[in-house]
Amino acid sequence: MAERARRAFVCGWPVAHSRSPLIHRYWLAEHDIDGSYDAVAVDPAGFDDFVGGLLEAGWAGGNVTIPHKERAVALAERRDAAAERIGAANTLWFENGRLHAANTDWSGFAANLDQGAPGWRDRERAVVLGAGGAARAVIHALQVAGYRQIAIVNRTVERAQALAARFGAGVGVAPWQSLGGLLADCDLLVNTTSLGMGGASGHAFDLDRLGARTIVTDIVYVPLVTPLLAQAAARGCVTVDGLGMLLHQAVPGFEAWFGVRPQVTDALRALVVADMERAG
Numbered sequence: 001m002a003e004r005a006r007r008a009f010v011c012g013w014p015v016a017h018s019r020s021p022l023i024h025r026y027w028l029a030e031h032d033i034d035g036s037y038d039a040v041a042v043d044p045a046g047f048d049d050f051v052g053g054l055l056e057a058g059w060a061g062g063n064v065t066i067p068h069k070e071r072a073v074a075l076a077e078r079r080d081a082a083a084e085r086i087g088a089a090n091t092l093w094f095e096n097g098r099l100h101a102a103n104t105d106w107s108g109f110a111a112n113l114d115q116g117a118p119g120w121r122d123r124e125r126a127v128v129l130g131a132g133g134a135a136r137a138v139i140h141a142l143q144v145a146g147y148r149q150i151a152i153v154n155r156t157v158e159r160a161q162a163l164a165a166r167f168g169a170g171v172g173v174a175p176w177q178s179l180g181g182l183l184a185d186c187d188l189l190v191n192t193t194s195l196g197m198g199g200a201s202g203h204a205f206d207l208d209r210l211g212a213r214t215i216v217t218d219i220v221y222v223p224l225v226t227p228l229l230a231q232a233a234a235r236g237c238v239t240v241d242g243l244g245m246l247l248h249q250a251v252p253g254f255e256a257w258f259g260v261r262p263q264v265t266d267a268l269r270a271l272v273v274a275d276m277e278r279a280g
Helices: 020-030 044-052 069-075 080-087 105-116 133-145 157-167 176-185 227-234 242-257 266-278
Strands: 006-012 035-041 059-066 090-094 099-104 126-129 148-156 171-175 188-191 215-218 239-240
Touching: 006 020, 006 242, 020 035, 020 215, 020 242, 020 266, 035 059, 044 069, 059 242, 069 099, 069 148, 080 099, 080 133, 105 133, 105 215, 105 239, 105 242, 126 176, 133 148, 133 157, 133 188, 148 157, 148 176, 148 215, 148 242, 157 171, 171 176, 176 215, 227 239, 242 266
Parallel strands: 006 035, 006 059, 126 148, 126 188, 148 171, 188 215, 215 239
Antiparallel strands: 059 090, 090 099
C-alpha cells in the first residue's frame, strides 16, 4: 500500500498573509514530494484543541506564528533548548507519536546574517531595537554567536528589563532616547520592531553617530528596504534585509515533516519577492 501523503501547516490568527505556503510548496515541487502545506486560521481560544487533534487529523506537524508561539512551547511534550530559552516555538512535529517543538527563528536570523554579512559572528557589541517575541530569538542568536554586550532599546523600559533578566549576563537596557550614543560603538544594529513596516516613514531612529563599520539588519521584510536600511546604506553600512530570516527559518521544519533538507536559493527568494511585488 502506498504511503499516505504527509501534510503540514502554518497556523496563526490571522494567517492569510503568510508566505510560508509559497515557500514550502516550492520545495515540495522541487523535490517531487507527495505532500501538502496549508495555512490554517486558528483563534487563540481554539489553539489547544487544534494542537491536541493534530495526530488524529493526520498532520505531520507545522509552523506556529503569532499569537500562538508561547503556548506552543507549553503544549509540546518535548522542546529543544532554543524553545526553552526563548520561551516560544514556531515549529512542531511528531516523533514516535510525541509532539516536539523547536524555535528556528533564531537560527534563521543567524543564517540570514551568515549569508548577507559574513564575519558578523566575529564582533561583540549589538543594539537590539524592541523587546517583543522576535527580540527574544535575536538575543538568543547573538549570545550563541558570542556577542558579549547586547543593549535592548525599547520605548517601554520595563518590558526591556524583563527581557534582559531572562537572558542574563551581558544583556542590558537603555531608553530609546539614548540610541544615538549607543551607536557610536555598535558592531551590529538589529530592528525587531514594526517601525518601517509597509514602508511607513514615521520612525524615530537617530543615526547621526552610526559609523560605516556597523552592520544593520531589519527583521521587517515588507518592504525589503525599510527606512532604517535605506538610512544605514546611505551612511555606508552593510545592510541585510529580513526576507532571508523567513526563508532560512523554514528549512528545519520542512526536513522534520518531509525528510529532505531543502536549500534557500536565489530562485526561491526571487519567487517570494515577485509575490510581494504582486501584493503591492
